[in-house]
Amino acid sequence: EVLLVESGGGLVKPGGSLRLSCAASSFTFNNYAMNWVRQAPGEGLEWVSSISSSSTYIYYADSVKGRFTISRDDAKNSLYLQMNSLRAEDTAVYYCARYNDYAAFDVWGQGTMVTVSS
Amino acid sequence: EVVMTQSPATLSVSPGERATLSCRASQSVSTYLAWYQQKPGQPPRLLIYGASTRATGIPARFSGSGSGTEFTLTISSLQSDDYALYYCQQYNNWPPYTFGQGTKLEIK
Secondary structure, X not given: OXXXXXXXXXXXXXXXXXXXXXXXXXXXXXXXXXXXXXXXXXXXXXXXXXXXXXXXOEEEOOOOOOOEEEEEEHHHOXXXXXXXXXXXXXXXXXXXXXEOHHHOEEEEOOOEEEEEOO | OOOEEEEOOEEEEOOOOOEEEEEEEOOOOOOOEEXXXXXXXXXXEXXXXXXXXXXXXXXXXXXXXXXXXXXXXXXXXXXXXXXXXXXEEEOOOOOOOEEOOOEEEEEO
16 A cells, blocks of 8 residues: 655744654655645645655745755655744644646645644 | 635535535646545545546546636535545646645535
8 A cells, every 4th residue: 555654743832843754655755756735723735845756856835945844765765844943834734745747646644743832 | 826716615515416616726727637635634635636537546426627727526426425625736837736725515
């Protein structure tokens, strides 16, 4: 079964940092671009960041640019999101999602909750 | 940025009836349009991609149509399992990938 499992969420104070991980299994991870998408409590979906296969291209939403860093380790089949200078408005469930070209975001993890609060 | 607008915000439909959800893009996205279903406490699940292609394992009662700026998700005969939130997403003009605000499908 194709699987994505996020970890690393938790409670952090404003201005703090957190590193999220997403472990992939049962597919050839290095063939796919990967994404982070977040969902604030009771709100809709917001794309956060994308990284292409081989890490050639990286993109961020304006809301996180300069504060978040996406990366991947294909040897470990893992995706990461380093989040610095966290704000209350970053509070959300963070999902990793596989991008499958014309098939859009076809696989999603269960999500990890990030709460930014003093 | 392409703005995606879904309507209605909430749709009340009886079991066995047809549900029609709409999604409009602020500029053409060709057929790079996906629909996702989300239930409480769960991640989104891909239903439709390429505006009209059902994802693996999605029942035939789900169908998508449209191109350019106007799209529709139709559920032909609602089952109890179909009551959920539905999001459209464009992946033609990115970054950013953009989602609609969602349509809540509830039991009438």
